[in-house]
Amino acid sequence: MKREDVLMEALPYIQKFHGKTIVIKIGGHAMVDPNILETVIQDAVLLRYVGMKVVLVHGGGPEITEKMKAMGKEPKFVAGLRITDQETLEIAQMVLVGKINDGIVSLIANCGARAVGLSGNDGNLLIARKMDLQKIKIGDVEHEVDLGHVGEIEEVDPRVVHCLLEQGYIPVVAPIGIDRSGKSLNINADTAAAELATALGAFKLFNLTDVDGVMNADRSRIYHRLKLHEVEAMIEDGIIVGGMIPKLLGCMKAVGSGVTSAHIVNGNKGHNLLLELFTDEGVGTMLSV
Template identity: 70%
Template sequence: MKREDVLMEALPYIRQFHGKTIIIKLGGHAMVDPKIMNTVIEDAVLLHYIGMKVVLVHGGGPEITEKMKAMGKEPKFVAGLRVTDLDTLEIAMMVLAGKISNTIVSLIAQNGARGIGISGNDGNLVIARKMDAQKVTIEDREEEVDLGYVGEIQRVNPGLLRTLLDSGYIPVVSPLAIDEQGNNLNINADTMAGELAVALDAGKLVSLTDVDGVMDKTRTNIYYRLTLAEVESMIADGTIQGGMIPKLAACIYASRNGVERCHIINGNAPHNLILELFTDQGVGTMIRG
């Protein structure tokens, strides 16, 4: 395809989403590889300058684990869920709202835009409650496990984000929140992204991960287009497993509450974000109601 054809293929999508909000959840290898992260931020800045209101939400599980071990604290997981005691929460806050957020804001500046790092507890952006004990299966036994300072979102107050977006900033949101008493809680980043997408009436929610999209049971074929009913069926029959489930749960929630399109893409390939949003074929999985 000629270069001018590529630009013309992008035009209808640029026109369609000009002025609309896009939530981009950063995850996977991009979070630990500076070169990959920079290409993602380049794409985000491009979206910003063609008129989209961009909000970045980041996770940081591997970095939290690394910092815990460096500080002599062994991470504890139960059935894949991190147990977050007070020490772990403090480390998570340091890594998420400190190191990772500042790194992303710096990359935004290097690429010519203005980023600003906030967390869910700034301006009462996200109010949560401590998550109830979770039922998990351990050695064929079902047990209830208290995950500690892990929250589930009760409500989002998007005024601060709207003010920042209207002022030309790219907000970088760390997945932290407070409860009604002002206590800090750690939040799943996929869940945070879905909730913010709904609260901001976003046109798109995009989740960057380490795989090419939602795949079949053989893990060789990508589903480029899926409906909510198809996603729910694939979760029920075991086609979708593991870490893909919370990403798709966020997509299901967002789609059912007004977000037009959700996307799961591989963030490791340069400029996949642009290719997914501005080409007819796309490169990952697009989900719609």
């Protein structure tokens, strides 16, 4: 396809999305590869300049683990779930808010846009409560596990994000919440992005990950367009398995609560965000009602 044809294919989408809010969750390999992250940030800045209101939410699990080991603290997991004691929470805040968030804000500035870093504590953005004991099966035995300072979101107050968007900033949100007594809690970044997209009345939610989209069990097929009822059936039938399920649950909740569509896209491939948004075929999976 000629370059001018690519631009003309994008035009109706640019017109349709102008002024709309899009929430982008950055995760996976993009969080540890600076070249991939820079490409994602370039895409986000382009979206801002073609008239979209862009909000970024980021994770940082691998960097938290790396920092803990560097400080002589061995991370503790139970059935793949991180146990967050007070020291781990402090390290998570240091990495998420002090390093990753600040680094993304700097990258956005280098690309010519303005950003403000936030955590869920700022402006009571993410009000959370300590997560209940989790029932986990180890072998044939079911255990109840306390994950520590891990929260689930009770309420989102998006006013601070709305203010920043209206002033032309790109808000960059670290997934740390605050409970009603003022204590910080670690929040799952996929959940934070989905809840924030819902509270903002976002047009689209993007989850940038390490796979090409929702795939069948043997990874031989990508489902490019899915409805909520189809995803529910595929999870029940075992077609969708593993780590894709929690990502989809957040997307499904957002779409079911009014977000027009949610997209799962491989963020490791250059400019996939733009290709998913501005081309007829797209490159990942789009979930809608």
